[in-house]
Amino acid sequence: MPSTQQQQQNTGTPWQDRLAEVCREYQITAPHFQIVSDRRGGRTAWSSIVTVYGKRIEARYWYDGRNITNAREDAAEAALNWLSTQANLNLNPNW
Numbered sequence: 001m002p003s004t005q006q007q008q009q010n011t012g013t014p015w016q017d018r019l020a021e022v023c024r025e026y027q028i029t030a031p032h033f034q035i036v037s038d039r040r041g042g043r044t045a046w047s048s049i050v051t052v053y054g055k056r057i058e059a060r061y062w063y064d065g066r067n068i069t070n071a072r073e074d075a076a077e078a079a080l081n082w083l084s085t086q087a088n089l090n091l092n093p094n095w
Contacts, residue, residue, distance in 0.1 A: 015076035048075040
């Protein structure tokens with residue numbers, strides 16, 4: 001049985017990977033991720049913003065500090081959804 005560390009390495013980041021792949025395929029600038037925080041009472045919430053094809057796209061949700069990868073994945077998924085609506089890009093929706 002694989003260890004937890006091996007399972008995490010094999011899982012990867014499917015939305016971030018797919019977004020980077022789409023940017024390469026369409027020869028547009030690679031996505032640039034920014035991590036943002038918001039102090040909420042005694043805790044800090046984390047989210048992500050990705051800039052792709054000249055557009056800043058925010059993750060839909062805020063996450064606990066242990067889940068920053070989820071914030072990046074959320075932003076990458078939102079960016080892919082936005083890119084798929086652009087008339088001059090014909091993306092394959094099978095991601």
